[in-house]
Amino acid sequence: MIGTIRKLGRWGLGGFERLGRGHIFLFHVLMGIPSVIVRFGLLVQQMLSVGVLSLLIIVVSGLFVGMVLGLQGYNTLVDFGAEQSLGVVVALSLVRELGPVVASLLFAGRAGSALTAEIGLMKSTEQLSGMEMMAVDPVKRVIAPRFLAGFISLPLLATIFSAVGVIGGYFVGVGLLGVDDGAFWSQMQAKVDFSEDIMNGVIKSIVFGFVVTWIAVFEGYDCIPTSEGVSRATTRTVVHSALAILSLDFVLTALMFGNI
Amino acid sequence: MSSNSDSNDVLVRIRDLHFSRGDRKIFNGVDLDIHRGKVTAIMGPSGTGKTTLLKLIGGQLKPDQGSIQVNGLEVPRLKLSKLYELRKRIGMLFQSGALLTDINVFDNVAFPIREHTNMPPAMVRDMVLMKLESVGLRNARDLMPSELSGGMARRVALARAIALDPMMILYDEPFTGQDPISMGVLVQLIRLLNDALGLTSVVVSHDVQETATIADDIYVLSEGKVVGHGTPQQLAETDSDWVKQFMQGLADGPVPFHYPGTQYADDLLAGSEQGGVA
Amino acid sequence: MHNSKTVEVIVGLFVALGLAALFMLAMKVSNLSTFSGDDGYVITARFENIGGLKVRSPVTVAGVRVGRISNIGFDNTTYEAVVSMNISGDYNTLPTDTSASIFTAGLLGEQYVALEPGGDEKYLQQGGEVRLTQSAIVLEQVIGQFLYSQAEGGGDAK
Ligand SMILES: Nc1ncnc2c1ncn2[C@@H]1O[C@H](COP(=O)(O)OP(=O)(O)O)[C@@H](O)[C@H]1O
Ligand SMILES: [Mg+2]
Numbered sequence: 001m002i003g004t005i006r007k008l009g010r011w012g013l014g015g016f017e018r019l020g021r022g023h024i025f026l027f028h029v030l031m032g033i034p035s036v037i038v039r040f041g042l043l044v045q046q047m048l049s050v051g052v053l054s055l056l057i058i059v060v061s062g063l064f065v066g067m068v069l070g071l072q073g074y075n076t077l078v079d080f081g082a083e084q085s086l087g088v089v090v091a092l093s094l095v096r097e098l099g100p101v102v103a104s105l106l107f108a109g110r111a112g113s114a115l116t117a118e119i120g121l122m123k124s125t126e127q128l129s130g131m132e133m134m135a136v137d138p139v140k141r142v143i144a145p146r147f148l149a150g151f152i153s154l155p156l157l158a159t160i161f162s163a164v165g166v167i168g169g170y171f172v173g174v175g176l177l178g179v180d181d182g183a184f185w186s187q188m189q190a191k192v193d194f195s196e197d198i199m200n201g202v203i204k205s206i207v208f209g210f211v212v213t214w215i216a217v218f219e220g221y222d223c224i225p226t227s228e229g230v231s232r233a234t235t236r237t238v239v240h241s242a243l244a245i246l247s248l249d250f251v252l253t254a255l256m257f258g259n260i
Numbered sequence: 261m262s263s264n265s266d267s268n269d270v271l272v273r274i275r276d277l278h279f280s281r282g283d284r285k286i287f288n289g290v291d292l293d294i295h296r297g298k299v300t301a302i303m304g305p306s307g308t309g310k311t312t313l314l315k316l317i318g319g320q321l322k323p324d325q326g327s328i329q330v331n332g333l334e335v336p337r338l339k340l341s342k343l344y345e346l347r348k349r350i351g352m353l354f355q356s357g358a359l360l361t362d363i364n365v366f367d368n369v370a371f372p373i374r375e376h377t378n379m380p381p382a383m384v385r386d387m388v389l390m391k392l393e394s395v396g397l398r399n400a401r402d403l404m405p406s407e408l409s410g411g412m413a414r415r416v417a418l419a420r421a422i423a424l425d426p427m428m429i430l431y432d433e434p435f436t437g438q439d440p441i442s443m444g445v446l447v448q449l450i451r452l453l454n455d456a457l458g459l460t461s462v463v464v465s466h467d468v469q470e471t472a473t474i475a476d477d478i479y480v481l482s483e484g485k486v487v488g489h490g491t492p493q494q495l496a497e498t499d500s501d502w503v504k505q506f507m508q509g510l511a512d513g514p515v516p517f518h519y520p521g522t523q524y525a526d527d528l529l530a531g532s533e534q535g536g537v538a
Numbered sequence: 539m540h541n542s543k544t545v546e547v548i549v550g551l552f553v554a555l556g557l558a559a560l561f562m563l564a565m566k567v568s569n570l571s572t573f574s575g576d577d578g579y580v581i582t583a584r585f586e587n588i589g590g591l592k593v594r595s596p597v598t599v600a601g602v603r604v605g606r607i608s609n610i611g612f613d614n615t616t617y618e619a620v621v622s623m624n625i626s627g628d629y630n631t632l633p634t635d636t637s638a639s640i641f642t643a644g645l646l647g648e649q650y651v652a653l654e655p656g657g658d659e660k661y662l663q664q665g666g667e668v669r670l671t672q673s674a675i676v677l678e679q680v681i682g683q684f685l686y687s688q689a690e691g692g693g694d695a696k
Contacts, residue, residue: 041542047549055552091567122361130358133318134372134420135347141375156556163559166567185566190603193594194570198563 022218025139029217032137032144042145050146051153054110055160058103062161065102066168069093073169074177086179087188090169095192095201096257099162101249104208107154108241112216115146116237119220120230128221143217150213151206158205200256207248212241271296271428271460272317277326279309279316286312287323288484294428294477299454299461301471303506304481310464311355313481314430317462318352319343331427348376351421351429355436357413359405359420365392366401369420376424391419395449411442415449422453428460429453435467443467447474468507472496480506577627578605579664583638584618589649589674591640596650597623604629607651623651625662633658637670649674 036043073089119142122128128138166188173179192198216237223233272294279287286309294300304310315321316328319335328335333346359368369388373379379387392398395415405413414434421429431450435443451474454461465471471478472492480488480495480503488495488503495503564570588610597605605625613620625632635656642649653668662668 044542044546044549047552048545052548052552055555095563095567125361126354126356126358127360129315129320130352130354130360132320133347133350133352133354134375135344136372136375137344153552156553156559159556159559159563163562163567166563188567189569190596192568194564194568196594198560198568202560 018222021222022214025218025221026214028139029144029147029214032140033148035140036144036148039145042141043148046145046149047153050111050115050149051156054107054153054157057106057110058157058161059164061102061106062099062164063168065098065161066090066094066165066170067172069098069165070169070172070177074173074179083173083177083179084183085187085191086169086173087166087184088191090173091166091188091192092197094162094165094169095198097201097249097253099165100158100201100204100208101245103158103161104154104205104212104245105242107150107157107209108212108216108238108245111150111153112212112237112241113234115150115213115216116220116223116234117230119143119146119217120223120225120233123221123223124225124227124230139221143221147213147217150216151209154209154212155202155205158208159202162201200252203256204249204252207252208245211244211248215240215244269295271331272462273327273329274317275327277316277328278324279312279321280324281312285484287326289326290481290484290486292479292486292489294460294462296460297454297458298476299451299463299474301463301465301475301478302481303465303468303471303478305466305506308481309484310466310481311432314352314432314462314464317430318347318350348372348424349427351424351426353414353417353421353429353431353434355432357405357410357417359408359413359417361405363404364401365397365403365405365408365416368405368416369401369423372420372423387423388419391423392416394422394453395419396445409442411438411445414438414442414446418446418449418453422457422459425457426459428462431461431463431465433465434463435465435470443470450474472507482506578624579627579630579662580608580622580624581632581662581664581666581668582620582622583651583668583671584613584616584620585638585640585671585673586618587673587676588619588621589640589642589676591621591649591651591674595648597625597653598650599629599632599653599655601652604653621651630661632662634660634662634666635670636662636668637672638668639672640674642675 069090070086073086073093074083077083077085077089119128122138122142128142131138131141170184174181174184219233219237219240220230223229270293272292274290274292277287277290278285290313292302302310302313312321316323317330317335319338322336330346330350333342335343335346338346359365360371363371366388369391370384373384373387389398389401392401395418397412397415397419400408400412400416405416408416418429434446434450438446447470450461450463453459463471463475472495475492478488478490478492478495479486482502488498488500488506490498495507498504498507591607591610593607593610595607596603597607605623607621608624609622611620611622612618632653633656635658637654637656639652639654640649641652656670
């Protein structure tokens with residue numbers, strides 16, 4: 001009994017310690033950002049592997065999510081004779097929720113896990129340690145460019161996801177199901193507000209980008225430098241990112257759109 | 261050990277070093293001196309803390325107690341910026357080579373030059389080719405680290421370690437896992453570079469024969485203490501059991517073959533008891 | 539791998555694509571192109587009951603959208619709802635005796651304010667007030683009244 005409680009206590013303390021380490025680490029990373037801006041090439045290189053290489057999965061998923069929304073939305077709305085509002089349903093679902101959330105989840109799976117694995121392997125093959133001995137700060141040289149690249153890429157990806165999704169919804173609704181073209185766009189424009197809906201969605205994706213990339217680089221940097229340690233850290237990145245995205249989404253939605 | 265008369269001659273001075281990992285004491289009062297211009301070997305069985313000692317010298321770990329002076333600077337108390345200044349003058353060859361795997365051989369050797377100097381590309385190129393030439397790999401410059409054999413990877417790492425013309429190079433187990441030919445090449449290179457560039461070399465190893473051929477001075481570590489010190493000649497003639505066992509590679513001796521713990525018989529008995537219960 | 543020029547171009551295209559997506563969302567999906575709300579003017583109206591009217595609900599004249607509700611307040615002395623409407627600058631010739639009603643778009647649709655222009659020569663200005671108002675029709679009240687009158691009618695018939 002006491003043993004169980006002790007174990008629980010140790011587990012809790014361990015968690016807090018990690019949390020503390022994560023914040024100190026974040027502080028160091030943020031201190032390294034100016035040196036990344038000076039060396040722009042490092043950032044561009046990482047934008048390629050973090051952002052551009054995630055583009056395909058984002059575009060394809062966005063298209064299909066938009067198409068499903070068009071189909072489901074139509075089937076529900078047509079019962080109320082309100083299929084003219086299909087554009088509104090598709091656009092609002094995408095820009096407020098699905099764009100930022102699904103894009104971030106995909107990003108965590110595609111780019112976040114890759115970041116963790118890459119940094120973890122660099123640690124386990126002593127590359128980070130080696131840099132330190134060459135008087136190069138690995139946080140500045142390796143972590144900060146990756147962090148900044150992720151932080152910039154995710155909002156772009158989420159926006160692309162939403163835009164492609166709207167096109168997917170349009171394709172199904174107007175192209176296949178025969179919703180009126182003009183009504184689709186005009187109802188959408190009448191109901192979707194730029195600052196309230198679109199910008200809030202962008203703000204969400206900025207927050208998610210920050211948190212997911214932070215989790216990914218920290219898990220890599222903090223992993224146990226063995227193959228098992230790296231594989232666990234990679235799993236943790238995906239799980240923790242998903243939990244963080246979904247719970248933060250609730251908080252942000254409540255703050256932005258809710259009357260709680 | 262002679263006193264402070266030769267203090268100018270000593271590049272690394274370690275006194276009363278204590279260090280532990282968790283509950284485990286790794287160093288328990290180590291004193292050693294590394295002289296300028298010499299090849300000093302630090303030997304000991306695996307797990308005695310040889311790598312740990314190099315990391316302490318490089319300031320990546322902090323001792324619990326004791327002093328580590330490099331070139332007159334007290335390493336554990338250096339501010340980060342000063343520590344980085346010092347590290348630019350120390351090359352370290354990691355056990356694994358620690359090459360950056362996403363860039364090729366040329367860029368690996370150029371890495372410290374590009375990070376720490378503002379040389380124009382043409383000059384960087386000349387310097388890199390010079391360093392690669394000295395380890396015999398000038399024509400391997402376009403290979404990726406994954407395309408190198410273990411021995412080549414270590415030579416590239418060596419070229420990188422000397423890229424900024426350091427005053428000292430720390431070698432962590434340079435011979436482990438090498439075939440006889442690349443071993444011979446590395447042994448020669450270490451001696452050659454040391455004398456040609458006027459370096460100070462610290463070679464951490466458990467390969468007695470190879471190390472003995474190039475070292476000017478050998479320290480033998482065991483259980484957190486220095487158990488033997490002298491030239492290869494002196495150590496070969498020692499009458500300390502510890503050193504004898506290590507230098508001659510005897511399986512059992514003062515260093516037990518078995519990891520400390522319960523007696524074998526007790527363990528077997530415990531097993532049969534469990535079997536009886538079940 | 540890629541040389542750095544190509545990488546820069548690819549990344550540049552990626553960023554451009556992201557910004558283009560944002561531009562599309564702004565212009566094609568949202569109201570940014572039709573109505574920005576900055577160049578308009580604000581008028582107010584008082585209602586006894588606004589029903590389900592919300593901030594950002596549309597304001598129309600003759601079915602044409604001219605603005606949206608910018609704020610809904612409450613007057614503590616008269617117990618009326620004070621509704622502020624942001625009207626686009628393009629529609630600056632609403633007479634001062636314009637009346638406002640709250641209607642529902644369709645049976646279950648959202649509620650909106652319909653303005654009915656009067657005949658006055660003077661126009662509503664920034665901060666002006668619409669004096670003639672008709673409250674929202676609350677469905678429960680209507681049904682209640684209907685049932686009540688049915689019951690009365692039924693009584694007469696007996
Ligand atoms: N990061 C670490 N955390 C905990 N213990 C470690 C760590 N690194 C090394 N050790 C322990 O310290 C001891 C010395 O390790 P090391 O210096 O690598 O030995 P050597 O290089 O002589 O083989 C080993 O017993 C090892 O278990
Ligand atoms: Mg070692």
